[in-house]
Amino acid sequence: AQKITQTQPGMFVQEKEAVTLDCTYDTSDQSYGLFWYKQPSSGEMIFLIYQGSYDEQNATEGRYSLNFQKARKSANLVISASQLGDSAMYFCAMRGMFSGGYNKLIFGAGTRLAVHP
């Protein structure tokens, strides 16, 4: 069965510094996708970044980058130059080809990030 583990319930970072949010995953699929979503206190779920299991390069989207280490089954999110607006809950999620179901996303428990001025 597929599983996502986020071991950091809460993190804080000073404004303008970089922060890494950890995510490890478990799957028997060879083909899978990894996603990060941001959920502010207002509740919406905002897509940040995607990494495919066959992608050789780490994904980047603006200030977000995904540190993908396939052998370690980790997909950590790195936020550079943190801003106050980055304060939110961050979810790591996975989509598997077979074992998890073709369509559904499986989420980790989330990490709540607080950015301090």
Place this chain on the structure above:
Amino acid sequence: AAGVIQSPRHLIKEKRETATLKCYPIPRHDTVYWYQQGPGQDPQFLISFYEKMQSDKGSIPDRFSAQQFSDYHSELNMSSLELGDSALYFCASSPSGFTDTQYFGPGTRLTVL
């Protein structure tokens, strides 16, 4: 850019009542997903539809049903509501394709009293 639209945004119901949640996907997205997020929890997959056919089913109670219509909008029908059904219900949409990102709507916050 157009986003996923969900209505209503907030809904208050009594126990044993019924509720209908609506979802309008991003134009040209043919796949719709429903998720339930309880207080302080991660979202849990309920059900998905591709081209108006159910494509995958998760932990959706038998009291719930859903469908996707010819215009690709989807409705989640919930009957015999229980206190434990109080949650944030997300609809997400994507183009067909395994690698395609699911884009979430703002959610419907259901409170069952």
